[in-house]
Amino acid sequence: MATEQDYDDIIAPMLADVANRCNKLGMSLIARVEWEPGETGITQIGPMNSAGQWLTQMAAHSHGNIDKLCFTAIKTKDVSQSIFLASYGRTETAQKRPTATETNVNEQRTYGDGETNKAG
Numbered sequence: 001m002a003t004e005q006d007y008d009d010i011i012a013p014m015l016a017d018v019a020n021r022c023n024k025l026g027m028s029l030i031a032r033v034e035w036e037p038g039e040t041g042i043t044q045i046g047p048m049n050s051a052g053q054w055l056t057q058m059a060a061h062s063h064g065n066i067d068k069l070c071f072t073a074i075k076t077k078d079v080s081q082s083i084f085l086a087s088y089g090r091t092e093t094a095q096k097r098p099t100a101t102e103t104n105v106n107e108q109r110t111y112g113d114g115e116t117n118k119a120g
Contacts, residue, residue: 011033
């Protein structure tokens with residue numbers, strides 16, 4: 001079975017060479033190598049300008065943790081067009097709805113969408 005040392009001595013230098021060649025040609029590269037479950041090496045170079053490259057990069061760095069991938073997307077990208085993530089994302093026009101601890105018991109607020117929130 002391969003080891004981290006095998007990766008460091010054999011694979012990583014080869015990937016670095018490929019990455020440098022890609023960079024000279026204006027290409028971006030992301031490579032994730034796993035020599036045993038949970039043990040990985042990632043080589044990347046170039047701009048991650050496209051959604052596909054960015055998503056590949058975040059998936060590689062999430063190490064199989066879908067929650068980490070989704071939270072990273074929510075924190076760093078506009079996910080308003082995503083059916084699944086839109087309700088978790090931030091928007092410029094979103095109004096903050098007060099929590100019960102932020103309102104007085106008898107205070108009532110009406111929001112732009114006509115929704116009323118009465119604490120208590």
